[in-house]
Amino acid sequence: MAKPESRNISDSYNYEAFSRSESAGMSGEFKAALRAGEDAPDFELPTVDGEKVRLSAFRGRKHLLLEFGSIT
């Protein structure tokens, strides 16, 4: 267990410990975020190997599957 002073609570996105507040409410945020039939928010992100990928570059060409994930 990390000592309290080593936990940085100012970064709420990259939280240091899973807590009750993190386990509640996010499914509501997910349901409200976007609906089927709406435009997918565009973004540009790097691949893990450093190439840039822009979502809208596939428009008119390919259907896309987006899976979100992590190690833990």
Next chain:
Amino acid sequence: MGEVSPLNKLYAQYRERGFEFFTIYVREPHPGENYGAHRSWEQKLKFARDCRQQDGIESVLLVDDLDGPVHRAYGSLPNMIYIVDKHGKIAYKAMWTDHAELASVLANLKLADEFEAKGMRLKPSYTEKINYIPAEYAGGLRDKVFDRAGPQAWADYKNVFAAKSK
């Protein structure tokens, strides 16, 4: 990785047929001693590479910015999955992966492409659905990811679970 994951199977089936699959690496939802909260871009990149190796990810692995703008724009859940059609519209969204359901949505989009190629006019048919799944992650996934994270992930999860059952 001895066996091909269901998602890698779908990827192999669809990648040359007008589809591309991405995995977007986001924050660690259950930080622990081995894999804690992201503190730098370099660390997040390294964790993303570990994730690709440990989960045998074959789709294109993207890494969200440190403060998670793409993750937050799509609803912030750790394991959500979307299918975006070639017009840039959301065709499907789910909190958890159901491979049979993904296969059905992908097959429909492929069929729509074939109909369109024949000059057939298509219209969207809207669906909403609730799936019931085990509250404890199925298939030992929870144990696997908490063990990877370290004891803190188990302890934090048990604290939340104990608080909820009061």
